Amino acid sequence: MVNSALGDDVFGEDPTVNMLESKVATLLGKQAALYVPSGTMSNLLAVMVHCKKRGAEAIVGNMSHIYKYEQGGAAHIAGVLLATIQNKPDGTFDLKELEKKFRGEDIHEPVTSLVAIENTHNSCGGKVLPVQWIDEVAAICNKHSVPLHMDGARLMNASVALKESPAKLVQGCDSISICFSKGLSAPVGSCLVGSYHFIEQARRLRKMLGGGMRQAGVIAAAAVVALDEVLPKLVFDHKRAQILAKTIQGLLLKTFTVDVEGVHTNIVMVQISDRSSLLSEQLVQRLEQVSLTETQGDCKTANDEGVIVKAVSFSDKMMRLCLHADITDEELWMAIMKITFVFKELDEACPVQ
Numbered sequence: 001m002v003n004s005a006l007g008d009d010v011f012g013e014d015p016t017v018n019m020l021e022s023k024v025a026t027l028l029g030k031q032a033a034l035y036v037p038s039g040t041m042s043n044l045l046a047v048m049v050h051c052k053k054r055g056a057e058a059i060v061g062n063m064s065h066i067y068k069y070e071q072g073g074a075a076h077i078a079g080v081l082l083a084t085i086q087n088k089p090d091g092t093f094d095l096k097e098l099e100k101k102f103r104g105e106d107i108h109e110p111v112t113s114l115v116a117i118e119n120t121h122n123s124c125g126g127k128v129l130p131v132q133w134i135d136e137v138a139a140i141c142n143k144h145s146v147p148l149h150m151d152g153a154r155l156m157n158a159s160v161a162l163k164e165s166p167a168k169l170v171q172g173c174d175s176i177s178i179c180f181s182k183g184l185s186a187p188v189g190s191c192l193v194g195s196y197h198f199i200e201q202a203r204r205l206r207k208m209l210g211g212g213m214r215q216a217g218v219i220a221a222a223a224v225v226a227l228d229e230v231l232p233k234l235v236f237d238h239k240r241a242q243i244l245a246k247t248i249q250g251l252l253l254k255t256f257t258v259d260v261e262g263v264h265t266n267i268v269m270v271q272i273s274d275r276s277s278l279l280s281e282q283l284v285q286r287l288e289q290v291s292l293t294e295t296q297g298d299c300k301t302a303n304d305e306g307v308i309v310k311a312v313s314f315s316d317k318m319m320r321l322c323l324h325a326d327i328t329d330e331e332l333w334m335a336i337m338k339i340t341f342v343f344k345e346l347d348e349a350c351p352v353q
């Protein structure tokens, strides 16, 4: 970041941003890429470029990030209606149902102008979409002349898990958003990827949204490092996630379960039994507070050493744990000591009825 060559990216003159964009376009086998501040902006730009007319409709999974966590930007800013299709637990959805969802022939209906899928699927626990399924979705979209966007915030995790090139995973997609700030562990930034024409339009709209950054090479440099140095190590996050999942499941507690087979990448979802009064918010709080000393039988509550376990509550009964490049084996073991201690404690305190 310190040594990156800089210029004004709004004029397309930042060499580091330009290098990142062409690197990403090549990696994904597409013509062009656009560096943007966030995954949310990247997805919104895709919706805005693909859905040319206000009142158009985009089909997205009911568990998708675009639908659940992006402030309804598609409706708010683009004037696009999000129609949801039910996600299966593996992040896919039913293709027959998709076929029935396309609308626009009837004068009463909005015109379906986009389909979006998510890979890996965050709310479904970092699940990797099967390549064949993606290609089938693409074929259906093609038949209806509707573009396909992939929210690939964690596409590189999917590529590593499948041992397939990212280009193969997105071969049927017209646009893709990838994030450097998730498993790739850069501080900030995403890329929107697609054809020259698509990216040209997105570049204008990025300016309108206030996402045109000047000497952005400072942060783009971190994204280059993420691709060069963190990407080859994602496999270790996946291995650590397996260890974590198996350890939790191996505790054989009635209150907590992990679907070990369902851990495809760096995300571990912990299910709390419906028959326990415990809520995942309480679990998250306790994990954040517990000290290592306490786990050794001492009564201190301050976080005195080691790691802090910061998890996310996804619903009352579901908590997400996530591995990334900054977590070493040693830190994982310290986290496991805390997790084991807290899980046993709460399993006793809030027994399954």
Ligand SMILES: Cc1ncc(COP(=O)(O)O)c(C=O)c1O
Pocket: 037, 038, 039, 040, 041, 043, 065, 066, 118, 122, 151, 153, 154, 179, 181, 190
């Ligand atoms: C699948 C997915 N898409 C998009 C985003 C949005 O990324 P950002 O937080 O950079 O806006 C996230 C963020 O967690 C995500 O998980």
